[in-house]
Amino acid sequence: MLTSQRKSLILSRLQRDGRVLAKDIALELEVSEDTIRRDMRDMAAAGLLSRVHGGALPIAPDLPDFSTRKSFATAEKRALAAAAVTLIQPQQMIFLDGGTTNAEIARLLPQNVGLTIVTHSPTIAMELENRSDIEVILIGGRLYRHSMVAVGALASEAIARLRPDLFFLGATALHPQHGATTGDAEEAAIKRLITSISAETWLCLTTDKLDMLSPCQIVPLSGLSGVMVKDVGEERLISYRQTGLEIMLI
Numbered sequence: 001m002l003t004s005q006r007k008s009l010i011l012s013r014l015q016r017d018g019r020v021l022a023k024d025i026a027l028e029l030e031v032s033e034d035t036i037r038r039d040m041r042d043m044a045a046a047g048l049l050s051r052v053h054g055g056a057l058p059i060a061p062d063l064p065d066f067s068t069r070k071s072f073a074t075a076e077k078r079a080l081a082a083a084a085v086t087l088i089q090p091q092q093m094i095f096l097d098g099g100t101t102n103a104e105i106a107r108l109l110p111q112n113v114g115l116t117i118v119t120h121s122p123t124i125a126m127e128l129e130n131r132s133d134i135e136v137i138l139i140g141g142r143l144y145r146h147s148m149v150a151v152g153a154l155a156s157e158a159i160a161r162l163r164p165d166l167f168f169l170g171a172t173a174l175h176p177q178h179g180a181t182t183g184d185a186e187e188a189a190i191k192r193l194i195t196s197i198s199a200e201t202w203l204c205l206t207t208d209k210l211d212m213l214s215p216c217q218i219v220p221l222s223g224l225s226g227v228m229v230k231d232v233g234e235e236r237l238i239s240y241r242q243t244g245l246e247i248m249l250i
Contacts, residue, residue, distance in 0.1 A: 099170035167198035173212035
């Protein structure tokens with residue numbers, strides 16, 4: 001089989017399965033694992049996939065801008081948000097990350113339970129404009145417009161002094177080996193800081209982000225209290241469960 005044909009097969013398997021193992025492709029094509037690993041290295045260099053130990057993953061596509069993302073997977077995001085608010089207890093301090101799923105959480109926050117909501121996202125704060133029963137703390141800093149969140153030293157200094165009970169994290173990808181990732185290093189650092197000061201960190205994840213990988217790690221799976229995700233079948237989730245990660249299915 002020609003090199004181009006092998007590479008086409010690898011891409012088709014990635015599209016179908018969400019991941020490929022070099023040994024499986026080598027066995028299927030009756031070639032050496034070294035040959036397949038070399039193909040994968042070439043493809044990674046060309047930006048076609050992401051190399052991981054033993055195989056490859058699809059590269060998480062660049063996210064569209066914030067306004068465009070509002071119209072994506074809205075029913076799934078609402079279901080995730082409905083599950084998320086069941087974790088909230090009266091009198092808690094909740095940190096809401098930026099993102100359209102967390103905006104849905106803001107809309108569904110329970111009434112009159114004495115919540116304090118902290119966010120570094122002005123769009124999340126605006127969702128709570130008419131909620132006089134909720135105290136809102138808005139973190140300032142340099143605005144990262146792609147996600148509409150504050151980042152940088154000013155944001156970090158303010159965040160470091162807080163101790164939230166619960167953090168709803170936003171991420172662009174989740175992978176069993178590399179954990180939660182995103183596309184910007186400075187944004188990842190802010191998310192990592194919030195995780196480190198929060199008693200619990202939960203990730204509400206749409207299924208298009210599962211088994212994907214973005215360039216900048218936020219935290220490994222061990223840094224998460226749990227993940228909420230649509231039921232995609234136990235076979236696809238088993239590698240996450242094996243790490244001890246708590247998974248709440250919607």
